[in-house]
Amino acid sequence: MDDIGTELRRVHRRWRELxxxxxxENASLLRDLAQHLADATRAATGREPLGIPxxxxxxxxxxxxVMVYDARRAGLDEQVLPGLTRLRRSLP
Known part of the structure; x- marks a missing residue:
């Protein structure tokens, strides 16, 4: 398995333990990363930013x-892995 998949599984596991x-109280951490990846993905594909619902x-x-998957499809792995790592480390 690749590093991004491993880190995403770690985030999943940690989030479910909370x-x-x-x-x-910490939902904004996930929301902020998801929105950042959505914005970066849309920019990489030449589209205007759009808020996630x-x-x-x-x-x-x-x-x-879903945002991790989309960002990876857009070739943004260099943003995805550090974002997931920061997110996991910032979760209580």
């Missing part, structure tokens, strides 16, 4: 996973 209240805390991990 109590619901703690996850809610707020679907609540329960959907954030899925939204981040």
């Amino acid at each position: 109590p619901e209240a703690v996850a809610a 707020d679907l609540g805390t329960a959907a954030l991990l899925d939204q981040l996973t």
Whole structure:
């Protein structure tokens, strides 16, 4: 498995370990990275930025996973891995 896949699995595992209240307090960390990747992906493909919808805390991990996939498809691995690593390290 590649480094990005490994780091994404680590984020998934850590996020799922958090109590619901703690996850809610830290939701902005996931949302910010997902939005950053969405913006970078749209810029790389020549499209205007578009905000990701707020679907609540329960959907954030899925939204981040989709944004990681899209960013990788756009060739942005150099932004994805450090972003995931920073995110994981910043989670309580």
